[in-house]
Amino acid sequence: MFRKAAVAALALGLALSVAACSDQGTGTGGTTGSPAAGAAALPTGSQSPVDTSRKVATSTDRYSKVVVGIDSDPQDLLPFNVNSGSKPAIYHNFYESLFDLDNNEYVPRLAKSYKVVDDLHYDVTLYDYITDSAGNKITADDVVFSTQQLIKAGSAFKYDMFDSVKKIDEYTVEYTWKTPITQVGELEFPWCRTVIFSKKAYEAGNFATSPVGTGPYKVTGFTAGSKVTLEARDDYWQTDASAMSVRQQSNVQSIEYDVIAEPAQHVLALENGTIDYSEDVPAENLAEFSSGGKYADTHSVWLTAGSLLYTLTPNMSSSSPTNNEKLREAIFYAIDNNSAAQVTGTTIAATAFGTPFFSDYVKAWDTTPTYFNTYDPDKAKELIKESGYNGQTLVLFGGNDATAKNLLTIIQSFLVNVGLKVDIKSVDTAQVPNSAAAEGTWDLFLNTLGGGSQVGQWNRALSNTEYGNGMSLGFLKDDQLQQLFTAANTVKTHDDASMTAVHDYIVKNALQYAVVYPRLNIVHNSKIGQVYLREGEHFLPGASTYYLD
Numbered sequence: 001m002f003r004k005a006a007v008a009a010l011a012l013g014l015a016l017s018v019a020a021c022s023d024q025g026t027g028t029g030g031t032t033g034s035p036a037a038g039a040a041a042l043p044t045g046s047q048s049p050v051d052t053s054r055k056v057a058t059s060t061d062r063y064s065k066v067v068v069g070i071d072s073d074p075q076d077l078l079p080f081n082v083n084s085g086s087k088p089a090i091y092h093n094f095y096e097s098l099f100d101l102d103n104n105e106y107v108p109r110l111a112k113s114y115k116v117v118d119d120l121h122y123d124v125t126l127y128d129y130i131t132d133s134a135g136n137k138i139t140a141d142d143v144v145f146s147t148q149q150l151i152k153a154g155s156a157f158k159y160d161m162f163d164s165v166k167k168i169d170e171y172t173v174e175y176t177w178k179t180p181i182t183q184v185g186e187l188e189f190p191w192c193r194t195v196i197f198s199k200k201a202y203e204a205g206n207f208a209t210s211p212v213g214t215g216p217y218k219v220t221g222f223t224a225g226s227k228v229t230l231e232a233r234d235d236y237w238q239t240d241a242s243a244m245s246v247r248q249q250s251n252v253q254s255i256e257y258d259v260i261a262e263p264a265q266h267v268l269a270l271e272n273g274t275i276d277y278s279e280d281v282p283a284e285n286l287a288e289f290s291s292g293g294k295y296a297d298t299h300s301v302w303l304t305a306g307s308l309l310y311t312l313t314p315n316m317s318s319s320s321p322t323n324n325e326k327l328r329e330a331i332f333y334a335i336d337n338n339s340a341a342q343v344t345g346t347t348i349a350a351t352a353f354g355t356p357f358f359s360d361y362v363k364a365w366d367t368t369p370t371y372f373n374t375y376d377p378d379k380a381k382e383l384i385k386e387s388g389y390n391g392q393t394l395v396l397f398g399g400n401d402a403t404a405k406n407l408l409t410i411i412q413s414f415l416v417n418v419g420l421k422v423d424i425k426s427v428d429t430a431q432v433p434n435s436a437a438a439e440g441t442w443d444l445f446l447n448t449l450g451g452g453s454q455v456g457q458w459n460r461a462l463s464n465t466e467y468g469n470g471m472s473l474g475f476l477k478d479d480q481l482q483q484l485f486t487a488a489n490t491v492k493t494h495d496d497a498s499m500t501a502v503h504d505y506i507v508k509n510a511l512q513y514a515v516v517y518p519r520l521n522i523v524h525n526s527k528i529g530q531v532y533l534r535e536g537e538h539f540l541p542g543a544s545t546y547y548l549d
Contacts, residue, residue, distance in 0.1 A: 046302075047300070047302040047531060048300060048530070049530070050530050050545050051529065051547070054549055055548045055549045056529060056546060056548065057252065057545070057547075058249075059249050059542075061548070062250065062252055063251060063253065063527070063547075064252070064254065065254040065255070065256065066255055066256070066525075066528065066541050066544075067257075067258060067274065067275045067277070068089070068255065068276065068278075068539065068541065069257075069258055069260045069266045069269055069275040069278040069280065070086045070089055070258070070259055071259075071260065071263075071266075071280050072085045072086045072261070073086065073224060073225045073226075073259045074086050074087050074090055074228065075224065076208040077090075077207060077208060077209060077211045077219060078153075078207050078208050078211070079091075079149075079207060079211065080149075080150055080153045080195075081155050082095070082195060083193065086257075086259075088538050089538050091195070092247070092534055092538070092540060093217040093255060093542060094133070094211065094213035094216075094218055094230060095195040095197070096109050096195070096196065096213065097110065097192050097193065097194055097195055097196060098110050098124060098126075098143070098191045098192070099187075099191045099192050101185060102535075103359050104184050104359070104452070104453050106191055107245065108243070109245075109247075109248075110126055110130055110138065110196055110214065111124050111125065111126055112125050112126060112127045112243075113125050119177075120177050120178075120180065121174055121175070121177075122174070122177070122181075123174050124143075124172070124173050124174075124175065124191075125171055125172045126139070126140065126171040126172070126173075127171075127237075128170075129237055130214055130237045131214070131235070132197065133213060133214075133218035133233055134201050136200050136212070137198075138197075138198060139170050140172055140173045142196060142197065142198055142199050143165065143167075143173045143196055144165055144167055145202070146194065146199075147165050150194055156189075158189040159189060160178070161179055161186060161187075161190075162177065162190050163176040163177055164176045182491060183490060183491065184360075184453055184455050184456065184489055184490070184494050185451075185452045185453050185455075185456050188452045188456070192452075195213070196214065197212065197214070209222050209224075215233075215248075216233055216236045216238075216248055216249065216250040216542055217232055217233060217250060217255060217542060218231055225259055226259055227256055227257060227259060229256050230255040230256075230257075231253065231254055232250040232252070232253050232254070232542070233250065236248070246543045247532075247540060247543050248542075249542050251541075251542055251543065252544070252546060255541045255542070258274075258275055260278075260280070263280045263281065266278040266280045267281055267282070267285045270295070270299065271288075271295060273525075276525040276527070276528065277522070277523075277524040277525070277531075277539060277541075279520045279521060279522050279539070282345060282346075282521070283345030283346065283521065286301055286303075286523070298526055299524065299526055300524055300525075300528070301521075302520075302522040302531060303519055303520065303521060304519070304520050304533070304537075305348055305355065305356065305357050305518065305520070306357065306519070306520055307357045307358065307450060307451070307457070307517075307518075307535075307536065307537055308355070308448050308449065308517060308518050309350065309354065309355050309449045309450075309457060310347070310350075310403070310404075310446065310515045310516050311353075311446070311448070311449055311512060311513060311515065312411065312444055312445070312447075312513040312514075313445040313447055314443065314474055314511075314512075314513075315443045315444070315474055316476040316511075317439050317440075319439070319440055320443045321389065321392045321443060322443045322444060324387045324388070324389075325509060326384075326387035327383070327387040327389055328510040328511075329510040330381075330383035330418065331380070331444070332372075332510060332513045333371050333374065333377070333379045333380040333383065334377055334414050334417070334418040335375070335411055335513070335515065336375040336414060337350055337373075337514075337515055337516060339375075339414075340407060340410045340411070340516055341516045343410055344403055344407065344410075344516065346403060346518065346519055347403065347516035347517060347519055348517055348518075350372060350516055350517055351366045352365035352366055352370070352373070352503065353365075353458075353506055353512055354457065354503070354514065355454065355457065357536060357537070358453050358454035359454075360454040360455055360494065362499055362500055362503070364496075364500070365500070365503055370507045371507070371513070372507075372513070372514055377414075381419060384418060384419055384420065392421065393421040393423055394415070394420060394423070394444060395422075395442045395443045396408055396422050396423065396425065396442070396444045396446065397435065397441070397443075397445050398426060398445065399428070399432045399446075399448075400427060400428055400429060401429050404426070404446060404448075407515060408424050408426060408446055411446070412424055425441070425442060432447075437467065445474065449461055454499065455489045455494065455499065458485065458488075458489075458502070460473065461473045461474075461512060462481060462482075462485045463482075463485060463489075464477070464482050474511075474512075476511065478509075480505070481505060481506075484501050484502045484505055485502055487501070488501070488502045527546055528545070529545040529546060530544060532544045532545075
């Protein structure tokens with residue numbers, strides 16, 4: 001009991017000491033924070049321009065080798081679960097999909113084009129000269145087979161609209177949808193997250209350890225829990241410069257991914273030169289590699305935002321105290337996002353319900369005073385009185401990864417500070433979805449939202465079709481919210497006005513809260529002239545710039 005109280009007191013002191021130094025005001029009528037507040041002094045969003053006076057690598061004159069530190073083991077290299085763990089950092093070197101997703105547009109990759117036949121039928125035509133690293137030609141049969149294998153593996157995530165895919169001719173397939181495609185980025189998973197591979201290669205080999213893909217790199221080695229090694233393909237199929245995107249370049253000959261679980265070991269590996277790139281350097285070590293630091297002459301630092309969003313969802317069921325709007329609003333005003341970001345050292349304070357990473361995020365939300373960007377504990381205390389809160393213990397629920405645990409403790413501290421009783425319930429991150437589905441077990445849920453767009457990120461929290469119970473996340477049944485969300489998520493009506501209508505409704509009814517979004521602490525060897533991030537957040541070595549002199 002004493003230890004628990006001591007830990008809570010320490011966390012509260014730490015959080016409140018940071019809050020006292022925060023840019024956000026306190027007391028009634030607290031001031032509005034600025035975008036990315038709490039990290040304003042950091043060089044986020046930009047990196048040094050390429051030195052044009054120096055010789056840089058190309059796909060025909062490559063840099064020799066880059067070693068990348070990653071924080072988790074991919075476990076296998078099967079062409080499924082491509083968004084799981086460290087796989088997004090690795091897979092897109094050697095696996096490819098029909099399209100890439102770019103600003104909610106489907107950009108051809110293996111596909112040459114697509115044609116809307118009618119509302120329920122789309123034809124996709126492949127390039128007729130695609131080969132994998134073993135020399136197998138990729139045809140319509142392989143698209144059908146790859147899709148079937150994904151479904152068989154139980155990895156057909158967000159395939160709700162999918163009915164079937166069939167071969168039309170050697171290089172054309174027809175997709176049949178269950179319903180018309182109307183939502184923004186609705187085909188992200190069938191078209192952009194489904195890896196296409198050779199049926200012949202898959203049936204003859206072992207893709208778990210030795211996959212054969214169509215990408216500009218091939219796998220040459222895989223040791224589970226240790227490393228993945230890749231080599232550039234001199235026989236890469238896409239040679240048409242007018243059709244090739246930067247993501248298909250191979251500016252480095254060899255890529256090695258080293259699994260390093262502990263952030264402190266990333267720092268040591270960078271210092272001694274055993275890795276060239278990491279996104280896992282703790283905030284307190286960044287100065288060593290920045291201007292004036294011990295390793296500044298040999299390294300560069302770039303801090304940029306990721307696309308995930310850490311949110312706090314209230315339980316809206318009648319059995320939970322957070323069914324009370326005044327109490328929800330009090331909770332939201334009681335939390336200082338700037339302090340949360342500073343304490344974690346790897347996040348940026350949210351100032352609206354979303355992530356500025358996305359092109360459909362509306363910047364005006366940042367400067368509109370709301371509980372997202374206003375820390376006001378005095379107002380929170382007044383709202384608690386108005387809510388009729390009578391001392392019930394609120395259960396704050398979330399995962400057990402390092403960032404989540406820090407945030408749970410900080411949030412608990414702020415809520416206790418305004419007079420609320422809060423217990424933390426933390427489970428293994430893999431168990432979070434199942435535990436969150438139990439209605440009577442939590443009152444506040446610290447969740448992470450991802451997606452290919454802002455409205456796509458919202459989908460997981462706001463759509464009433466995600467969980468099979470006719471309700472949004474948090475056991476919320478709100479027809480008006482669904483009407484507004486549907487308009488924002490429909491291609492024809494997706495604009496700033498429809499997005500803002502959803503955001504305003506959330507604020508007016510205190511339905512959701514956003515705490516922070518990830519900050520990538522990128523440190524790399526200065527031989528890497530400029531880092532290329534696929535979809536803005538995944539290092540793609542072959543597309544990056546390297547100095548050869």
